[in-house]
Amino acid sequence: MSEEQQTVLVVDDEERIRRLLKMYLEREGYGVEEVDNGEDALELAINNDYDLVVLDLMLPGMDGEEVCAKLREQKATPVLMLTAKGEETNRVQGFEVGADDYVVKPFSPREVILRVKALLRRSSTTKFLETETKTKEVLVFPHITIDHDAHRVTVDNQYVNLTPKEYELLYYLANAPDKVFSREDLLRDVWNYEFFGDLRTVDTHVKRLREKLNNISEEAADIIVTVWGVGYKFEVGNS
Known part of the structure; x- marks a missing residue:
């Protein structure tokens, strides 16, 4: 090879x-x-x-x-x-x-x-990472800190063990606070699906991500908001 x-x-x-x-x-x-x-x-x-x-x-x-x-x-x-x-x-x-x-x-x-x-195509070659030129190395929000260089997420100073895809989903949402993304947007940009893709894949990952955040902080879990009939957003305006 x-x-x-x-x-x-x-x-x-x-x-x-x-x-x-x-x-x-x-x-x-x-x-x-x-x-x-x-x-x-x-x-x-x-x-x-x-x-x-x-x-x-x-x-x-x-x-x-x-x-x-x-x-x-x-x-x-x-x-x-x-x-x-x-x-x-x-x-x-x-x-x-x-x-x-x-x-x-x-x-x-x-x-x-x-x-x-x-x-x-995941990880460092994901589409949104290839095109993002102003991404901060560390994203800091109330209750949640994302150290992208280390692929490390902490909630109220406690480490959260996320799968690679859970991390990518959280990082993608956090890069555009308060912006609403449809499930199709997330499948295209986080999963790189252009043709195939079950929308429930997104829902299941969001559910698991919220559960892991909620194990440490309900406030952190509440930052990932469902916009009914549209999709999801990372809401920091009311944090």
Whole structure:
């Protein structure tokens, strides 16, 4: 593999799905490694610097949620969860343990590729970071401080453990205080979705983000405001 080639670990106990994803990912120029169980997946993901892990939820032995939770204890590697369960509770559980996005089976390979590309454009190459030239290194608000260089968020001087996508969502909103963003805006700019994207992905992340802030400060959680029928905003005017 070339030094610049991005690598993806595909984890699924169905050989047919692994082979399909490997074919499509390699066609797009990614290096691909594959494994069929959670234990080996966790070991590989911890010991190698993959750019992304595509992780099936239902695995024999250690399932995808447990793999993701244990991986998050050590690394922030983006995780795209594959699941045959489309219910809200399963998505929330996946996001809670640190998954960045999910695709419900049966899926379109094109959709998976688009979501992989979106996740791989996250972090320092997210659109709003590429175009933002006046971003402060540290954003300070009542109850919330965001140290962007360290990707660290504190609420009333207590550290908040956020997943990469929760952090990006908070940082994006905080960069434009009191501006209302639609769910479509957030999917486009934070998730980089131009074609595919479940609006409930945004709602679920906002819910988890508020819960984590609320564990320390209700006032901090209340800064993220729902504008009914429109979207969300980071409200500091009444803080």
